[in-house]
Amino acid sequence: MEALVQRFPGARLGVNAVTALVIWGLLTWVNQVIEPLMSYYLATAAMYATAMFGMTILLGLSGQVSLGNGALMAVGGYIFALTSMNWQTVPILGTPWNAVWSMVFAGFGGVVFGAAIGGIAARLRGPYLAGLTLGIAVGVPAIANRFPELLGGENGLMLQVPYPAGGYTSGDTSDEAVDDGGEVPLDEEPVYEELPDDFGDFDEEFTDEFGDELDSDPGDLSDEDLLTEDDLLSEDDFLSDDDFLTDEDFTTEDGFEAGIDEEIPEEDLLSEDDFLSDDDFLTDEDFTTEDGFEADIDSDAGADLDAGLDGGSEASEGADITDPAADLDLAGVDAGVDAGFAIEQWQASMAIAVACVVGFIALNLVRGRQGRVWQAVRDDPIAAAVSGISPAGSKISAFVVSSLFAALAGAVFAQILTYVGPGAFTLGLSLSLLVGIVLGGRNSFIGAIIGAVILVWLPEFVLDVSADRGWQNQITNNAPNFIYGLLVVLVVLAAPGGIVGGIQSLAGRLRGQAKSSSSP
Amino acid sequence: MLRIDALSVNYGAVEALKNVSLDVPPGRVTAVIGANGAGKSTLMRTLAGLEKPLAGRVLFNDEDITGSKPEDIVRMGIALVPEGRSTIPDLTVEENLKLGGMWRTHAQRATSLTRVYALFPVLGERRHLGADTLSGGERQQLAIGRALMTGPQALLLDEPSLGLAPLIVTQILELVEHMARDSGLAVLLVEQNAATALRVAKTGIVLNLGEIVKSGPAREIAQDEELRHAYLGY
């Protein structure tokens, strides 16, 4: 292999491409055959891996301890959210809007921020850099509070994930919901409870159209007037208009775009959406689950994860909507599975694709000239400078690349959560990335992948153990981080190369033993 | 008093000292001379406990102190003035001195301080100034003073002449020689500058590439032209 690469320079590219494609194919196949929950884990792990490929370059190859990558994920996430929410009608280069465009913009934002941070960071030694990036991890999410109109402040932004056409859309099933609506009052009641103001607006609109007729209570009217023969036509109209328009506006995405969103905070709209239609419940469930996930190290959020899995009775933000949602729980999950296309599967395939593209770029960089430059500067900056390499340039480029990856991961994260907000991109997220890369092994991309898997797997494992042992939630939710912290210290002490480094040195020792025992 | 027995020290693959044995008797100066890289500093650092020997022993008053920690060795009575002016510029002159021998009683330390100020009056004049305000010679005096504050029986001096004017070197070394004679101090003096060292020393030892190539009365070694050409380069 190595000889082949030597002879044909282009072969390196081919090998890397094949590697990425094989992994992509494998994971895509896996994604088809596993349950939605597993797909969700797969999506999250792919997202972590995407971000941690950048950590491999920054920490492993370039030797810089950075805690800013969570904040750079926020940059990517917010840019994705803003562009996908506001620019969907804007054609780019003549093609209609596509989520990929938002990803491109997110990546671009990552590059810009990475260059800015890298420019400062290149002058700094270890602890100063760590402290600066710590400040970034804590300070950047606060920018959301600085511009509440644009960035949604503490509440963040809800985004509509541009699911593929014909796939999993809320529009399809909201029709079902409306059909069922006559029989099951469940769908309607929460609407009236939740959004009295907006109904007021609608009443006014209808008053304009239909004059005084609306004065009487619509419910009474319908009962009464169905019996009345001569008013049938107009009342029929009125009834259907009323019910369907309302339902539709609140349950389908059309309603979202129809200008109501000005009066209704976006997250309310989506929440309504969520329990009006069966399948949206899945989104809701995801939302709570991911909420717990995203802020891995944030203990409060950990509770949400637990609550979400226990039946979602104590979800964080949408606490008021969870009761009806819980009723729809089974129906929602069933609908998702029956359709053969769960939202998690879509998220996972998207996250896998991004991770593989990023992995491909990373492989090419690291196995090429740039990788040697980074390593040379890390090992001996003075010698590197003597041989014509700019240490500062090398550090900046490592920052830019890792920021690009982090921003793309952030965009993926936003799509998995269908939400961006300060609560999603906490210091805990940055620390998670550090934990993952240190545990997995900071010197290889395999280490990043293993780290990503650990980040997803350990909390689930602890949850299982805790279910067996009957631990308190307080213990269960925080035990993973406690274990992470201890493991990080242990790894730094005993196996600085992480799991991959440990296996390598173990293999090396075994080989050495084999050699020494065979040679004499 | 201080006996070194078949000492070997390695830095990784570099053999810095090979099977070195010598005696450092009280009341006089013993000089170790040799070219740069001969292993002189390694010998001193090993005696002071800063390097761990590969083989061999260090005996002090017939007690095996091989491998002891530097802070314990100095408490036993062996004080090293390391190569380069080993003062702490961030502290005042007096603080540098008081650093030496903190484990000793208040009275002992007060006596030592008075003695050091008597030996090196310039230090007394500048006791409250920062050590960074001193000249090179004064700093070397301060370093020796700090070592004396520990109340040593054996004093190890690693190239005190480094970077100093010859006149000042002679002054300092003669002072040390007097001290050895008057108070029974055992002095091991390491020098690249052989002529000056051998002038104050009773015994001379020539070190080359980690090995002792010659030892004997200082006057003989000073006059051995062959030796000078071969190992000392002048």
Place this chain on the structure above:
Amino acid sequence: MIDFIDYLLGGISSGAIIALMALALVLVWRSTRVVNFAQLGQAMFTTYIALTVRELTGSWFLGLIIAMAAGLVVGVIVHFLVIRPVKRLDTSGAIIATFGVLIALEALAAMVWGGDPEAFPPPINNSGYEAFGRIWPFSPYDLLVLASVVFLVLALSVVFTRTNVGLAMRASAFNPEVARLSGVRVNRMLALGWAIAGLVGAVAGVLVAPLSTLSPTSFDIFLVFAFTAAVIGGLDSLVGAVAFGIGTGLVIALVSGYSDSSNAPLVALVLLVLNLLFKPEGVFSHHKARAV
């Protein structure tokens, strides 16, 4: 103008506390050349201990004392179990290890005391003094904080400049080899540096808790503030840490007052970046002046 005075007054006690936190970071940096990013994690932990003691005994003061003792012990444990073994390896390892300790401590606190913010009421009146016909944003509790900080800083400076132990600690920080050759047990001095840092951090934690609430992560932001202050002060200088700790607190108070308190982290970030760009060695670095 009266706003300006109000904001400054309101920032004094938090500035004094940030000064203590920065002092803790500097003490550790001076002794082992490690920035202890777990310092405020340790402080958070000992503050929970203080809260528990206080709930059990009803005594704020006893809580403070036990927290200080705990801070001492935790500092020594972290030094011996984590930093000493790691230091031999590499600097990035030491940095990562302190973050590992931070993560573990925050999780442990959440496991023991729960993740929800808890109130830590001030031991004495925390409403502003009244004078000249108006209420000033400076309370008896602020006075207590200020007095405690001044007392602690003075006590530390006496220890460092007037005692043998202080001299040994400074020498160990500046030149461990010379210190050892002088007979100083340097490793003990380094451990003592961590212990005192833990104690100072514990005091800072107990003092700051009533100004907001206590949760496992509620001190994260103070880590940024303290780091900013310590770095601007030169990371080596106790005087610098105190001066810029108070300065950072006041700047944050002013910006928070004139705009919004959610800007505080950004203010710290801007200060830090400006400092790192224009004066990376810090203002009070000991290479320039022999600051204590």
